[in-house]
Amino acid sequence: MKEGRCYEQHDFQVLILSVFNKRRPSTEKEKWELQREYLRLIDRIPQMWEEFVQKHKNIYDRFGYLDVIVHDDLTYERKKLKRGRPKEEKTREHRITVRLDDELYELLQKYCRTKNLTESEAIRELIGQLKYKIW
Structure with a gap:
């Protein structure tokens, strides 16, 4: 799992691929399969970003970024906003x-x-x- 702040598609892509690159193939077949999956993922990321921004349009318009959590299985979600000002001592x-x-x-x-x-x-x-x- 990895968290990051995404201002644009490039940030989202870097975050997704950094989680993907943690995968290590144990056989030659797995290596080729991971490479194919990597290429498919590269093609899908722009669409994934657009859908994600549309889903959270109000937050993205207000702040200009989205805080994203990417899980090891490459599912992703928006990190919840913290409410209010932190309490003072x-x-x-x-x-x-x-x-x-x-x-x-x-x-x-x-x-x-x-x-x-x-x-x-x-x-x-x-x-x-x-x-x-x-x-």
């Missing part, structure tokens, strides 16, 4: 929305540029400094 459960006037917003932007932070990172950093202040 420390999740942030609380969301706060704040309105700022122009002066405070420019101050925040200047701070972000000097520290090379996003607005959210800068606000978290500034709030984190509050725990060191004595009330």
Whole structure:
């Protein structure tokens, strides 16, 4: 079994043939049979690719590629998409929305540029400094 990302027919062909080439003949007859099968496979791959792209047209149009799994018996399938963003170790459960006037917003932007932070990172950093202040 082998997985790969296929942007076009050539990538698909390389993936299929790399699995096919793992086969090793033990006799002279098997060698000739494998060569014939190889040639038939080369002729069939363009059609296989077109059918595969048509079957998964919505995914191919959205991403411009298909992740393919080719099994040892040369059957192939689309690798399932993973859903959503990976979980972070420390999740942030609380969301706060704040309105700022122009002066405070420019101050925040200047701070972000000097520290090379996003607005959210800068606000978290500034709030984190509050725990060191004595009330």
